[in-house]
Amino acid sequence: MTSPTWSLGPGAVAAGRDIRGPVSVTIVNGTFDRLRDAIFDPRPLAGVLDLAHFTGREWLIARIDEFVATRRKGYVVVQGEAGVGKTALAAHLVWTRPCVHHFTRLEGARAPEQARKSLAAQLIGAWRLAEEFTPGDAFPVGADRPxxxxxxxxxxxxxxxxxxxxxxxxxxxxxxxxxxxxxxxxDTGIPLGLPRAEHLPDRVFIVATSRFGRPMPALRDPVLWSTIAVDGRDNLEDMRRYLSGIAMGPAPDRELVERLLNSAVSAESFCDTLAQRCAGVWIYLRYVLEAILDGQRSPADLDSLPAGLVAYYLEQIQGWRRQDGWATVGLPALATLAALRRPAALAELGRFALSTEEPLREWLDERLRPFLAVTHDAQRRRQYAVRHESLRDLFYPTDTEEVERDAGLRDALRASVVEAHARITATLIPSTSGGHDWTSIDDYTRAALPEHAAACGRLDELVMDPGFLLAANQSALLRTGTAVTTDEGRASLGAYKLCVGRWCDEDDSARAWLLHVWARKTRAHSLAAAAAQLSGSPWTIARAWWRGTGHQILTGHQGMVWSVAVGRAAGREVIVSGGSDGTVRVWDPGGQAEPVVLTGHQGAVWSVAVGRAAGREVIVSGGWDGTVRVWDPGGQAEPVVLTGHQGVVTSVAVGRAAGREVIVSGGSDGTVRVWDPGGQAEPVVLTGHEGAVSSVAVGRAAGREVIVSGGGDRAVLLWLPRERSSAGRRHSRF
Known part of the structure; x- marks a missing residue:
């Protein structure tokens, strides 16, 4: 199939075609300077990813081209584990084809608002849309919305x-x-708040990369999206081809060839063994090749390579632990880089890690160097960052991770990164003799201090400081709010949430006064006193009697919310809602994480329930389309669709009846139906209402498992299974 020509715009914002050269970003509008600042420049990735030696992936690029050539619009999601080359593929596409781009690994690029502005700025420049969307060369109010x-x-x-x-x-x-x-x-149901597939214009495609595990509930229609897994036989073959090229190709790496000869290792054996040991993980391969070229590992010693990237990292750390200065310099430096979300210069790292420059420089430029990305700022100062996200992950182990023979290293790394967050927090807080001066903090502090403080347990302290609340990035602070644990801290954060929407274009003095008012209402008295002083008002509120309560607003439904439920799903407490927009949404109770959006109903969702059925936690919904749907809470599997009602499903419930787990539904057809959760058996149909059934429930009453229903006939029916027969039912009418 001939590769399609991709369109960006008439010579506006494009990546350079020579993968050995830098990316060029050209803005067509001469008054585009402020929008130019919004575009994340990918040029630093060229050297880090070694794009000059990009090899293979023809099979993967061909599948992307096939999707683009045969579909009307949609998403191609390239998925794989850490280190298999997803970013290198994305960069290769950007360097060789004209396209709008965004890389979250760039400094500051993880923030959804900034990512969307960067994409929009490129489109505006490419298609000469500045007059329509950015008059005056500035983003309008609301430009941060999806x-x-x-x-x-x-x-x-x-x-x-x-x-x-x-x-x-x-x-x-x-x-x-x-x-x-x-x-x-x-939230749009896609990370970064990207547009949903069905909302894309025709002939518009988004090629995205992601590790496995990040929910993308909005991508459910197979016509509008496709997933390509990077790992597998094709990926391993690409790795072998790459190794063959540098070891015995027409233009081999001469230094590598010399080391193979000196070690008496054949090129064929070297390529096969190294590809097998690295198992398709490209960052692992690069680590090993660099160690060989630096003389740190013999080509004849490949059989001793640990099984897997994590084990390789742990082997390196075990070696560092035996060296002088690891506990006082090396570990604090590496943990600080893992905690930071941007590159840092030597002097700054010294302040964060509490280390003097010379021993710190030795660790950064020698022992840790293979695992760091080193760039230079405008003053040619060296800037250090973690080279690959997989190393950062080592400091944040999950409960499900199992690492053999780590000798307590993972716990030690986790403790060290918490200490690093504490040091960074202490350094970023602008302390003065009179308190804290938040007016002069930089953008990184505004956006990242909430995360650092939450990680080390200091967020409660900060949310009681009105200067911090006025200065911090609102989205960043709200995302980390679940880390607040004290009553006073929660009251302070509650006051912030209640007044932040009223700030609009108010100055800091007026905002501080609003904080004072709402802090009194939520009884956050320390915050109230400090906010009153900051506002400069000659009057203060001594006490407020308020009948309202603090609350968290969960927004996202595009219409009326018809039903809500609370329970446990996917091993955590959740809130579930169903609405007239046809979606079921699974919410984090704190409102900090994006909801999982479940789509499939052809019309409004009238009722939702959460419970256990068929031995697992499920979400059940009933809708206008007459179906009952049994959902995987994470939205990763297709729902079980139960059909039979001759009208709207008005109510659903999950529980135990007749000694087994069941799903119960009631409908406008006047029936109550008792379903097998897996949809394998025909439902039991209960009739008795003289009109629509408006509500159903399952539970225990008078020591027995019962089903209860209520209907438009003003009756509540209590259903009991017959004791010696499964053929009939009986009910009591109230």
Missing amino acids: DWLLKVLRAAAERRDQLEPERPLLLVVDGLDEADEPAPGQ
Whole structure:
């Protein structure tokens, strides 16, 4: 199949075609300077990813091209474990084809609002849309919302249709799994708040990469999206081809060839063994090759390589632990880099890690160097960052991870990164002799201090400081709010949530006064006193009697919410809602994480329930389309669809009846139906209501398992299974 020509725009924002050269970013509008600042420049990735030696992936690129050539619009999601080369693939596409791009691994690029602005700025420049969307060379109010990017994308598609009809418009977005959670009310069901597939204009495609595990509940229609797994036989074959090229190809790596000769290792054996040991994980391969070229590992010693990337990291750390300075310099430095979300210079790292420059420089430039990305700032100072996200993951183990023979290393690394967050927090807080001066903090402190403080247990302290609340990035603070644990801290955060929507264009003095008012209402008295002083008002509120309560607003439904339920699903406490927009949403009770959006009903969702059925936690919904749907709570599997009602399903319930787990539904057809959760058996149909059934429940009453229903006939029916027969039912009418 011939590769399609991708369209970005008439010579506007494009990546350079020579993968050995830098990316060039050109803005067509001469007054575009402020929008230019919004675009994340991917040029630093060229050297880090070694794009000059990009090899293979023809099979994967061909599948992307096939999707673009045969579909009307949609998403291609390239998925794989850490280290298999997803970012290198995305960068290769950007370097060799014109497309709008975003890489979350760049500094500051994980924030959904900034990612969407970067994509929009590229589209505006490419298609000459500045006059329509950014008059005065500035983003308008509301540009941080997901729907604004969609408006820009639609306008770009319309301009494309005028100039280059039918040519696909491509966006390449790398690292969806590393994206921050969206702000409340800005979730689209896709990380970064990207547009849903069904909302994309025709001939617009988004090629995204992600590790496995990040929910993307909005991508459910197989016509509009496709997943390509990177790992597998094709990936391993690409690795073998790459190794063959550098070891015995027409232009081999001469230094590698020399080391193979000196070690008496055949090139064929070397390529096969190394590919097998690295198992398709490209970052592992690069680590080993660099160690061989640096003389740190013999080509004849490949059989001793640990099984897997994590084990390789742990082997390195075990070696560092035996060296002088690890506990006082090496570990604090590495933990600090794992905690930071941006590169840092030597002097700054010294302050964060409490280390003097010379021993710190030795660790960074010698022992830790293979695992760090080193760049230079405008003053040519060396900037250090963790080279690959897989190393950062080592400091944040999950409960399900199992690492053999780690000798307590994972616990030690976790403790060290908490200490690093504490040091960074202490350094970023702008302490003065009179308290804290928050007016001069930089953008990184505004956006990242909430996360650092939450990780080390200091967020409660900060949310009682009105200066911090006025200065901190709102989305970042709300995302970390679940880390607040004290009553006073929760009251302070509650006051912030209740007044932040009323700030609008108020100055800091007026905002501080609003904080004072709401802090009194929520009884956050320490915050109230400090906010009153900060406001400069000659009057204060001594006490407030308020009958309202603090609350968290969960927004996202595009219409009326018809039903809600609370329970446990996917091993955690959740809130579930169903609405007239046809979606079921699974919410984090704190409102900090994006909801999982379940789609499939052809019409409004009238009722939802949470419970256990068929030995697992499930979500059940009933809707206008007459179906009962049994959902996987994470949205990763297709729902079981139960059909039979001759009308709207008005109510559903989950529980035990007749000694087994059941799903019960009631409908406008006047029936109550008792379903097998797996949909394998025909439902039991209970009739007795003289009109629509409006509500059903399952539980125990008078020591027995019962089903209860209520209907438009003003009756409540109590259903009991017959004791010696399964053929009939009996009910009591109230």
